[in-house]
Amino acid sequence: MQPNIVIADDHSMVRKGIKLILQSNLGYTNISEVTTCNELMNELQKKQCSHLLLDIIFSDGTALEVIGNIRQLYPELKVMIFSMQLAEVYGDAFRQFDIHYFLSKTLGEEETTSYLKKFLNNEAPPSQVPNIFSQSNPFSALSPRELEVIHYLLNGYQTKDISRTLNLSMSTISTLKKRIFEKTETENFKQLLELASLYNINF
Amino acid sequence: MQFIKEGYFQQNWPVIVCLIAFCCVLCYITVRITLHRAITRQKIFKTLLERKTREIKQKNEELEKNDLIKTRLISIISHDLVSPLKFIHLTSKNLLENKYEMSAPLQDEMLFEISNSSKELELLSTNILNWIKYQNDNRRMKKEEFDLYEMVNQIFSIFQGLARQKRIEFVNSVNSGLIVYQYMEPVRIVLYNLILNALNFTEKGHITISGGKTEKGILIKVRDEGIGMTPEQINNIMSEHFIVSSATVDNRKGNGLGYLIIKDLLKLVDAKFVIKSQKNKGTMVSIFLPL
Numbered sequence: 001m002q003p004n005i006v007i008a009d010d011h012s013m014v015r016k017g018i019k020l021i022l023q024s025n026l027g028y029t030n031i032s033e034v035t036t037c038n039e040l041m042n043e044l045q046k047k048q049c050s051h052l053l054l055d056i057i058f059s060d061g062t063a064l065e066v067i068g069n070i071r072q073l074y075p076e077l078k079v080m081i082f083s084m085q086l087a088e089v090y091g092d093a094f095r096q097f098d099i100h101y102f103l104s105k106t107l108g109e110e111e112t113t114s115y116l117k118k119f120l121n122n123e124a125p126p127s128q129v130p131n132i133f134s135q136s137n138p139f140s141a142l143s144p145r146e147l148e149v150i151h152y153l154l155n156g157y158q159t160k161d162i163s164r165t166l167n168l169s170m171s172t173i174s175t176l177k178k179r180i181f182e183k184t185e186t187e188n189f190k191q192l193l194e195l196a197s198l199y200n201i202n203f
Numbered sequence: 204m205q206f207i208k209e210g211y212f213q214q215n216w217p218v219i220v221c222l223i224a225f226c227c228v229l230c231y232i233t234v235r236i237t238l239h240r241a242i243t244r245q246k247i248f249k250t251l252l253e254r255k256t257r258e259i260k261q262k263n264e265e266l267e268k269n270d271l272i273k274t275r276l277i278s279i280i281s282h283d284l285v286s287p288l289k290f291i292h293l294t295s296k297n298l299l300e301n302k303y304e305m306s307a308p309l310q311d312e313m314l315f316e317i318s319n320s321s322k323e324l325e326l327l328s329t330n331i332l333n334w335i336k337y338q339n340d341n342r343r344m345k346k347e348e349f350d351l352y353e354m355v356n357q358i359f360s361i362f363q364g365l366a367r368q369k370r371i372e373f374v375n376s377v378n379s380g381l382i383v384y385q386y387m388e389p390v391r392i393v394l395y396n397l398i399l400n401a402l403n404f405t406e407k408g409h410i411t412i413s414g415g416k417t418e419k420g421i422l423i424k425v426r427d428e429g430i431g432m433t434p435e436q437i438n439n440i441m442s443e444h445f446i447v448s449s450a451t452v453d454n455r456k457g458n459g460l461g462y463l464i465i466k467d468l469l470k471l472v473d474a475k476f477v478i479k480s481q482k483n484k485g486t487m488v489s490i491f492l493p494l
Contacts, residue, residue: 017290
């Protein structure tokens with residue numbers, strides 16, 4: 001049976017590029033595209049999907065905010081993260097949701113194609129090569145919740161706005177913020193922003 | 204001798220006392236004047252120092268803000284420029300290699316996307332350049348005469364393709380041949396960004412630009428029939444702390460760069476702007492450029 005694939009990415013060019021690889025190189029034709037987290041949830045509800053290619057950052061939030069729900073509602077759905085963000089930072093967070101495929105957008109075409117093939121053939125995920133960089137990246141230590149908060153923090157949201165967006169109390173957000181500063185060993189917003197840009201954390 | 208001496212003193216003592224008193228008064232006055240001068244100088248130094256400190260503080264804040272914008276730009280470049288470019292390359296390469304096995308609709312879909320994306324990337328790159336260009340404080344700006352009607356037409360032509368796709372019609376309501384004396388480049392960049400914003404947040408309808416001279420300056424209005432903004436979003440844009448991404452409204456794309464540039468440039472030329480909006484009815488941005 002042909003897998004039913006959903007590509008969730010906020011850049012239409014990226015979606016089309018992946019769609020073309022899937023369709024012309026690998027021969028998959030049941031492909032739908034979504035632009036935002038909201039659309040993704042609607043699409044999953046509407047259609048019986050088997051595989052999801054998921055970017056991390058969307059215009060209406062991050063994948064971390066919806067992945068818990070997706071896991072609960074569609075336990076059968078196979079998920080692969082496909083992002084510019086670093087696996088050493090986000091990999092652990094998604095592993096906590098039992099997601100073991102993490103494909104970087106920076107990889108070349110051949111590697112991308114063979115990785116996609118493995119994922120869609122339901123092969124075991126390639127074992128993670130221990131990355132020497134992961135220990136030195138100050139953002140690797142962040143928990144999923146902290147990664148959710150840091151996204152909005154870097155985007156200039158105030159504690160009040162973050163608490164409303166993520167539906168968490170102000171004090172929770174404050175604690176998470178404090179822990180982010182502790183773990184990254186930064187003292188203020190400016191330092192955090194500089195560090196994020198140094199370590200290629202996009203927001 | 205002694206008598207004479209004594210006599211001299213006795214004879215002249217009032218003069219000597221006067222002399223001493225005079226000396227004392229002179230000394231006192233000199234000291235007072237010096238002291239007074241020292242105090243005034245100190246006061247001047249103090250005010251000067253205060254002014255300098257204020258200037259440095261202000262510069263610092265500006266630099267800090269620029270730093271924020273710079274990091275924001277780095278993020279925009281890596282997220283919104285690099286990955287689409289990479290996929291334009293990948294997709295066009297695929298099209299070339301597999302064109303005989305590909306259905307015509309699929310080819311069309313891909314070509315359409317490549318054409319759109321590359322246009323978007325061009326617009327975004329232009330805007331990033333726009334911002335960088337005006338970050339140099341020493342850059343001298345001069346007012347010059349130009350035809351506002353022609354300028355609006357010229358900017359419209361850049362976006363014509365995008366507008367046609369969305370069934371949006373551009374309307375230039377500026378009096379034809381209206382010559383204004385203003386900072387031309389900043390006005391052009393501001394209008395460019397306002398039109399780009401209007402385009403991004405409008406699905407169909409009209410985007411109208413009107414403008415004219417008033418007693419004290421020039422008033423330009425950009426009106427769209429798009430999804431509009433909430434009072435909260437407008438406040439956010441107008442706030443001093445506005446840095447980023449608040450333009451991401453209702454799932455539509457936007458990286459907040461536009462209003463950042465608009466605000467920066469309008470401040471540079473002492474202009475004011477007002478946003479009026481009604482949800483789902485449209486937005487009108489008025490800019491006032493003083494003479």
